Amino acid sequence: EVQLVQSGAEVKKPGESLKISCKGSGYSFTTYWIAWVRQMPGKGLEWMGIIYPGDSETRYSPSFQGQVTFSADKSISTAYLQWSSLKASDTAMYYCARLYRSSSGSDYWGQGTLVTVSS
């Protein structure tokens, strides 16, 4: 069974760093892309970008370029989304999702990680 299991909710202060994870199982982790999607409270979905765990190729949406970093550790089938300095406006639910090509739909999704940034 294909599963993407994300790390738990986080509460952080502005300026702190954070790395959340997405662990894939039940499929070949290195042959599918992983997308990261933001959903701010009460708002719509926003495409942040994708990473290909096979070679760690990354593609960021312009709005998120330079604001976050994607990485992956294929030895443990885990993708990561990282911030170096959080802002209150980063408060949101973050989803990871699997794609079989960079242009395809995302057929499996993680349960989401809620990130709250507040002083």
Add this chain to the structure above:
Amino acid sequence: QSALTQPASVSGSAGQSITISCTGTSSDVGGYNYVSWYQQHPGKAPKLMIYDVSNRPSGVSNRFSGSKSGNTASLTISGLQAEDEADYYCSSYTSSSTQVFGGGTKLTVL
């Protein structure tokens, strides 16, 4: 890149059909046959309903169908059921080699 344009809300009675539009540009919707549609119930992760404009993943009801004309893609739901009430999002591959979502449409089943 700007979000794709969807109506904020649509409604229909149980058993009827509705269509949700998704308008982009020649750099996204119009330029590629890579439009997907997602259903999201409150507090849940999105679920893929349509991919590559008109293909349904295994397990998705054939009451859901997709199409595209020019820069506008459409999702049609026939035989509306109470459980179809949800938010729906379109997404498209873009000329920047990323994807972009629509703003979302809230479907109310009357």
